[in-house]
Amino acid sequence: MEAHDHGLSHDLRAMSRELVARRRALAFLASAGTVVAVSACGGGDESSDGTTTTTTTATPTPTPTSTSTSSSSSSSSGGSTSSSCVADPTETNGPYPADGTNSSSGSTSNVLITSGVVRSDIRSSFIGSTTTADGVELTIELQLVDVNNSCSAIEGAAIYIWHCDADGRYSLYSSGVTTESYLRGVQVTDSDGKVTFTTIYPACYSGRWPHIHFEIFLDGLTSASTGRTADLISQLAMPAATNTAVFTGDTRYTASIANYNAVSISSDNVFGDNTSAEIAQMTPTMSGSLSAGYSASALIGIEV
Template sequence: MMSRNVMDRRRLLSLGAIGVGTLLGATASASILGGGGRPPMPPGGMPPGGPGGPGSGPGDQGDAATIKSADGQCSTLPTETQGPYPADSSSASGQTKNILENSGIVRSDVKRSTGTGHTTAGVPLTLTLQLVNVNGNCAPLAGHVIYIWHCTAAGEYSLYSQGITAEDYLRGVQVTDANGKVTFKTIYPGCYAGRWPHIHFEIYPSLAAAVKGNVDKNVTLVSQIALPEKESRAVYADKRYTGSTRNLNAITLATDNVFSDGAKAQTPTISGNATSGYSCNITVGIQG
């Protein structure tokens, strides 16, 4: 599934998987950014972060360096170093897997694996991202591709963590609509040792660029969403999130290796509860 050749890529683009025709016409320009993280050690003993983990890439950029639009209604998110476990064809974590070549990854519900059909359990989370142009009075940007991925309730990553290397759940791609929005149905991520609860995401100008992945520097933005402490603690009382409360008690936003330079722009608005689930919303500005 992860080793498709150039012909497979062309085949994907000709299949018309969920708005491909619209996506292929989308264009955008922005600076190349990166993401960071410190997930659990994957099979094979690769250190957390791997060669693309914290400390590599263009360097962190905190909230103080965000760029305001002319009317002050939106701002770019901070730049992060390239993060591990993206499965976007980059060499992060010592892997070159490319889940973005899989046509089934274009989906809104990411709780199920496209290959095995297995699902992963946790408190429901509906995540909506809105992409806007900070150089155009915060106008919504349609036709761009947003890829998200995050850990399970146990703090593990599909495709990488021991026992779930055949799974690709909690990873998904969508195209922004006329309002610049995408919505994913997922679960609330767990908290693993050394990192604040978070969700990774990448933005590409088109599906053609996304299929090539991050290895060719086609990515417009790589960043992370910082989940709020109050709601995280409520979720982690659930027995499926074993160890998350302990890990959260051992870290703060100020000591996290990604969010320590400021997380205001990366923190979403949130509503709901740990019984029926939560809804998160965040606006992401890029220089369109």
């Protein structure tokens, strides 16, 4: 029997089932349309041609912060610390120390036990005479540090310096200045391990690179009574550029020109066997001019 021959009741039931199926289909299509619409409103950026482009946002990588380390920082004792240092080599105190280790032709062979030697300005004599040494003014700051303790500053140490005048003569020893005591003095290091001296630029005499002598006494003035008790005896090598400027630019140093042209750091009988690191530290950093004078600074490293 054909399906359309089942009667009215059968047809009504079939029509009802078909209507329900159509409603379900419409409901499904409506639901699918909603999903499409939601997808089209997502987080992607739309390109100009209407297509949807998905953009991935990367998580920013934090920029590392740099920590700057100063060349000088506070030490545990409140003083400053140098960023790097080497131990200054022991050098000869030479024939003109006036530190009690030899004899001089002057009024004393040991200025360390003479009243007035502790001073910052060492240009004038302080024993009998008050003559002031003539020459280009030089202010020099020295900082004493402990190479065995991260280059930390050493406070309370005594530093004795001495050097020749503009004619290459040493007070208390050289002919013509045996009654003078200028260009010699002692200072005690402060909390930063520093001392400052005002003096004149040393000349260049035959056979030696221009230099300044110094002795270190870690126990301070109590032990600074003779060079025999010094914890370090060494020298500073004056910088080449300033040597040339002073010797060729100031007539008071004319005699130094020929002597200076005949010597070099490598041929010098004191500095010649030192390492490049030692020479770099032993050579003061310099600024200034002939007319205004020069300012210098140098680090002195010692093993405590």
